[in-house]
Amino acid sequence: MQIEQTQWLPGTGWTKPAVLTDAGLVLVFGGTDLLTEDVLADLQRRYPRALLFGGSTAGEILGAGVYDDSIVATAIRFADTRLHIASQPVPDAAASHAAGQALAARLPREDLAHVLVLTTGLDVNGTELVDGLKSALPEGVDLTGGLTGDGARFQRTLVIADGPPVEHGVAALGLYGSRIRIGHGCLGGWDPFGPDRLITRSRGNVLYELDGHSALDLYKQYLGEHAAQLPASALLFPLALHREGEADAALVRAVLAVNEADQSMTFAGDVPEGQYARMMRANFDRLVEGASGAARQARFGMAESRPQLALLISCVARKLVLAQRIEEEVEGVRDVLGEETVLAGFYSYGEISPYTPTARCELHNQTMTITTLSED
Amino acid sequence: MHPLLERQIRRHLGDATAIPEAMHALFQAIGEAYEHADADRRLVEHALDQMSRELTERNRELQRQLVEKQRTEAEQAALIKRLEEAHNQLLQSEKMASIGQLAAGVAHEINNPIGYVNSNLASLRDYVRQMLAVLDAYERAEPLLPDGGEREDVLAAKRAAELDYLKADVVALLDESSDGIARVRRIVQDLKDFSHADRGEWVLADLHKGLDSTLNVVNNEIKYKARVEKLYGDLPMVRCLPSQLNQVFMNLLVNAAHAIDKQGVITVRTGVEGDDVWVEVADTGCGIPEALLTRIFDPFFTTKPVGKGTGLGLSISYGIVHKHGGHIEVKSEPGRGTVFRVNLPLHSSVDEDADHE
Ligand SMILES: Nc1ncnc2c1ncn2[C@@H]1O[C@H](COP(=O)(O)OP(=O)(O)OP(=O)(O)O)[C@@H](O)[C@H]1O
Numbered sequence: 001m002q003i004e005q006t007q008w009l010p011g012t013g014w015t016k017p018a019v020l021t022d023a024g025l026v027l028v029f030g031g032t033d034l035l036t037e038d039v040l041a042d043l044q045r046r047y048p049r050a051l052l053f054g055g056s057t058a059g060e061i062l063g064a065g066v067y068d069d070s071i072v073a074t075a076i077r078f079a080d081t082r083l084h085i086a087s088q089p090v091p092d093a094a095a096s097h098a099a100g101q102a103l104a105a106r107l108p109r110e111d112l113a114h115v116l117v118l119t120t121g122l123d124v125n126g127t128e129l130v131d132g133l134k135s136a137l138p139e140g141v142d143l144t145g146g147l148t149g150d151g152a153r154f155q156r157t158l159v160i161a162d163g164p165p166v167e168h169g170v171a172a173l174g175l176y177g178s179r180i181r182i183g184h185g186c187l188g189g190w191d192p193f194g195p196d197r198l199i200t201r202s203r204g205n206v207l208y209e210l211d212g213h214s215a216l217d218l219y220k221q222y223l224g225e226h227a228a229q230l231p232a233s234a235l236l237f238p239l240a241l242h243r244e245g246e247a248d249a250a251l252v253r254a255v256l257a258v259n260e261a262d263q264s265m266t267f268a269g270d271v272p273e274g275q276y277a278r279m280m281r282a283n284f285d286r287l288v289e290g291a292s293g294a295a296r297q298a299r300f301g302m303a304e305s306r307p308q309l310a311l312l313i314s315c316v317a318r319k320l321v322l323a324q325r326i327e328e329e330v331e332g333v334r335d336v337l338g339e340e341t342v343l344a345g346f347y348s349y350g351e352i353s354p355y356t357p358t359a360r361c362e363l364h365n366q367t368m369t370i371t372t373l374s375e376d
Numbered sequence: 377m378h379p380l381l382e383r384q385i386r387r388h389l390g391d392a393t394a395i396p397e398a399m400h401a402l403f404q405a406i407g408e409a410y411e412h413a414d415a416d417r418r419l420v421e422h423a424l425d426q427m428s429r430e431l432t433e434r435n436r437e438l439q440r441q442l443v444e445k446q447r448t449e450a451e452q453a454a455l456i457k458r459l460e461e462a463h464n465q466l467l468q469s470e471k472m473a474s475i476g477q478l479a480a481g482v483a484h485e486i487n488n489p490i491g492y493v494n495s496n497l498a499s500l501r502d503y504v505r506q507m508l509a510v511l512d513a514y515e516r517a518e519p520l521l522p523d524g525g526e527r528e529d530v531l532a533a534k535r536a537a538e539l540d541y542l543k544a545d546v547v548a549l550l551d552e553s554s555d556g557i558a559r560v561r562r563i564v565q566d567l568k569d570f571s572h573a574d575r576g577e578w579v580l581a582d583l584h585k586g587l588d589s590t591l592n593v594v595n596n597e598i599k600y601k602a603r604v605e606k607l608y609g610d611l612p613m614v615r616c617l618p619s620q621l622n623q624v625f626m627n628l629l630v631n632a633a634h635a636i637d638k639q640g641v642i643t644v645r646t647g648v649e650g651d652d653v654w655v656e657v658a659d660t661g662c663g664i665p666e667a668l669l670t671r672i673f674d675p676f677f678t679t680k681p682v683g684k685g686t687g688l689g690l691s692i693s694y695g696i697v698h699k700h701g702g703h704i705e706v707k708s709e710p711g712r713g714t715v716f717r718v719n720l721p722l723h724s725s726v727d728e729d730a731d732h733e
């Protein structure tokens with residue numbers, strides 16, 4: 001497995017010439033407005049044999065650096081591993097489950113080792129999508145990936161599945177063969193605070209009321225001056241969801257959109273009525289620790305093999321909180337994986353991964369999710 | 377630029393213009409980091425403030441719920457107590473009803489034989505009087521008998537029979553028997569009065585009659601302990617449930633007798649005061665300690681040994697008097713005695729129908 005990375009900057013263009021011209025795959029992550037058909041055609045010309053797989057971001061990861069308004073391309077030539085790309089439109093959130101099922105059905109099952117998934121980040125119910133995918137994938141095949149982003153704007157998200165960018169769709173990359181080794185890890189680093197609140201009115205991933213009061217009002221009260229930056233500022237207070245009496249098994253949910261007209265908030269995944277929600281807040285040290293922890297989980301999953309590539313999908317909320325210190329979490333990952341592992345990835349609106357190497361795959365929010373790859 | 381950074385630059389470099397061109401971006405980033413940290417701190421402080429306000433509010437709500445819960449619990453307890461009282465009264469009135477029935481039945485059965493014993497006694501007295509008159513005539517003829525022989529026999533028989541004594545005693549015996557029968561008749565009448573065939577009927581009644589028959593019924597309990605003094609005033613007829621009031625009087629009289637250790641006096645007074653009639657039962661017994669005065673009307677409160685008292689008497693009395701629109705007062709001096717006073721309104725506004733169910 002050979003890898004090379006290059007970056008596209010406005011005004012500058014590609015910063016490095018293409019050397020690995022027979023690469024079979026290019027992972028491409030970039031600012032929403034930069035991912036034009038022209039740029040992608042240019043990239044395809046540089047790597048004529050490669051499948052393009054990627055999407056829009058709320059920040060690109062290249063090595064130990066984090067960038068905005070650029071495009072990062074990571075070209076990979078696998079020695080033995082075969083690839084298959086499939087995509088599926090998702091017209092609205094209600095279609096999420098069916099889209100997941102249809103997408104998984106498009107991937108040949110034989111020799112399938114792992115699936116990477118990227119989906120547009122707005123208007124999709126991540127929980128339903130993952131459930132649909134899992135229901136149609138062969139037993140034992142893991143799934144990692146995320147929801148593509150749009151800076152802190154929450155307006156337009158894109159996925160690229162070896163074609164022009166798509167605004168409402170999901171793409172899957174199947175990795176085939178016996179020599180590919182995959183690890184994954186996923187950790188948060190947010191602390192719950194304040195009282196448990198009962199979800200009294202919701203529909204799917206749309207939340208209306210907590211404890212019988214408008215959830216949006218509650219957020220505005222807590223955000224104070226930051227309420228003007230909704231929905232992005234709501235990411236500062238994600239929700240920890242749990243069933244009654246199961247506070248230890250909490251899932252984290254991040255806000256994707258607010259609707260003043262019906263006083264609702266749309267989350268990246270389900271917020272079921274009857275469950276309890278607790279607000280969470282950032283803890284700087286634990287965010288950075290969480291990233292290193294995710295890297296340790298991913299490495300642990302690879303056993304003997306040394307990861308050659310790590311795909312980092314980290315939540316936009318972490319970037320909003322850590323701001324200029326955001327690179328500390330990527331550095332934390334590099335410290336665990338070592339200088340030889342190539343780091344690529346993006347800041348997302350949601351992460352898809354089993355929580356631990358043995359757990360079921362879920363949609364997560366506010367986490368750093370890492371998929372490590374190597375070829376024997 | 378962030379004010380702190382500005383001050384720091386002034387202090388350490390003298391003037392912002394002294395910053396070399398190449399370092400502008402650096403200072404810009406430092407300033408932004410300051411601002412971000414400030415915004416962050418404000419957010420945390422604000423959220424903390426919000427949370428403490430919210431928790432205080434929830435705390436208050438919980439306290440309010442607690443008070444509310446305690447209030448409904450107190451209400452429930454009161455309700456349960458009222459139910460218990462109603463239940464006890466029901467038990468007691470059932471008990472009294474069956475005692476009344478039994479008494480009325482016995483009285484009825486006894487009445488018959490008493491009737492003919494009584495009339496037989498009257499005839500017997502008449503016969504005896506006539507037979508004695510005949511005997512007198514014979515005695516007057518006695519000297520006409522010749523001496524010896526038959527005359528001796530008659531005199532011997534008269535001596536043997538103590539005829540003079542017999543003549544005097546047979547009349548006395550008959551008088552006593554008549555007295556006895558009269559007493560039995562009175563007791564039977566009292567039993568009937570006490571149990572009252574009225575059961576549950578509101579009638580105009582003479583309380584003195586009720587008191588007298590009750591005194592007769594409980595005479596046995598009282599007579600070895602106390603002398604009863606009756607100081608009756610002038611009472612009008614009172615609209616009441618006589619058999620139930622008799623129960624009240626009986627309980628007060630029995631309590632009074634129980635309170636007397638060896639020998640004492642029970643005084644029954646009656647009178648009218650304003651629109652009320654009152655009946656007082658006073659005793660020279662042991663009295664009631666102040667601390668217990670509030671409890672004696674509680675159902676099942678008793679200081680008497682098991683079998684002697686159930687502790688229901690006063691609670692039922694209270695209920696009955698209350699039903700008549702009246703009330704019971706008690707005054708007691710431990711060691712000297714106790715006075716219970718039953719006050720009943722003459723023109724009660726009681727809903728009499730309530731008792732017909
Ligand atoms: N005249 C009194 N003198 C002293 N104590 C009295 C007198 N009358 C009532 N009490 C006290 O009040 C208690 C309650 O009286 P109450 O008539 O309710 O029940 P009781 O006489 O104990 O039992 P019951 O009447 O049911 O057979 C008595 O046990 C006694 O301690």
Ligand SMILES: [Mg+2]
Nearest residue numbers: 627631689690
């Ligand atoms: Mg008594």
